[in-house]
Amino acid sequence: MLKTFLTENNIPFLENESLKKHTTFKVGGNASFVALPEDKFQAVKLLKFLKENEIKYYIIGRGSNVIFRDNGFDGVVVKTANMQQVDYIGETAVFAGAGVPMNVLCKSLQEHSLEGLEFCYGIPGNVGGGLYMNAGAYGGEICNAVCEVEYIDENCEIRTIDVKDCDFAYRHSVFQGKDWFITGCRFELKKGDKDKILEFMEDIMQRRIDKQPLDKPSAGSSFKRPAGYFAAALIEQCGLKGCSIGGAQVSEKHSGFIVNKGDATCSDIVALAEYVEKVVFEKTGVAIEKEMIIV
Ligand SMILES: Cc1cc2nc3c(=O)[nH]c(=O)nc-3n(C[C@H](O)[C@H](O)[C@H](O)COP(=O)(O)OP(=O)(O)OC[C@H]3O[C@@H](n4cnc5c(N)ncnc54)[C@H](O)[C@@H]3O)c2cc1C
Incomplete structure (x- = not known):
C-alpha cells in the first residue's frame, strides 16, 4: 500500500534501507522505507498518507545529529535531501529549502557577498536540521540570521512562523517536541566583502580540521555545553579521553566527540555516552547531557 502510494506519487524511496548510509555516525539497523520528497507539496501528500494510515515516521536532514537503534526503524524515515530550493x-x-546542506548555502551566500551565516560553514547538516537544533559554532547560531521559517503543521497545512516565535535558545527551538516538518526558511543577511567572508570560512574550516576528529564517523559534539563549563574539558579532566566501549570511543583528538572506530553499534555509542555522563557527574558534580538524538 505504502509502496504503491510512493510510486504513484513519484516520491523517490528506498526500501529496507540501512540507516548506516543515512547518518554520519554510520550505525543503526534498517528502515522499512526511506522516502525523499522533492518539494513541500510532495511532503504534504506523504505526511497526510502516513498520518491517515497510522504509519510511524521520523524526519531527518543529513543525519548528522541523529542515530538509529541497531534493530532499525519499523516505519518511514522521511529525508529532506531532495528539498534543495535556493x-x-x-x-x-x-529562501533555502530544508534539504539544502549548510555548506552549500554558505558557499552560495559568499558568492553573493552576503554575510551572516559563515560561522555555520563546516556544520555537516541541512537547513532543516540546523533550524531544529539551532545549530551554532564560533560564537554564532543559525537563529541569528533567520527571518521566518516555513513548515507543515500537525494538520498537514503549510504555515510560516516568525523568528520571534521560534523560541530559539542554545541548541533549542520550538520545533523540538512539535509534530511539524520544516520545509524551508527565509534568512536575512547583510552585504559584506566576498573575500573577507571566504577568508573567515576557510579559517573556521581549518580550525575544525585541526581540532576535530573529522576522519572518523561521529555526530559532532556528543554532549551539550553545560552552563559555565565545557563538556570536553570535564571529560578529559575525568581521564575519559580515549575510553572505549566496543567500537565507540571518546576521541583522542577532541574529548567532546564520541567516534565510531569502524565497527561500532548504536548500543556501543549509547553505552559509552551514558558511562561518560555517569563518571563526569560522580567526579565533578556537573550533569552533562547528550546532544545527539537517539531514535
Ligand atoms: C563532524 C561534525 C561536526 C559538527 N559540528 C557542529 C557544530 O559546530 N555546531 C552544531 O550545532 N552542530 C554540529 N554538528 C551536529 C549537526 O551537524 C547539527 O546538529 C546539524 O544542524 C544537524 O542537521 P541535520 O540536517 O544533519 O539534522 P539531523 O541530524 O538529520 O536531524 C536532527 C534533528 O532535527 C530533526 N529534523 C531534521 N530536519 C527536519 C525538518 N525538516 N523538519 C523537522 N525536523 C527536522 C530530526 O528529526 C532530528 O530530531 C556536527 C556534526 C558532525 C558530524
Missing part, C-alpha cells in the same frame, strides 16, 4: 529575494534575503 531563491534569492531582493538584495539581502534568501
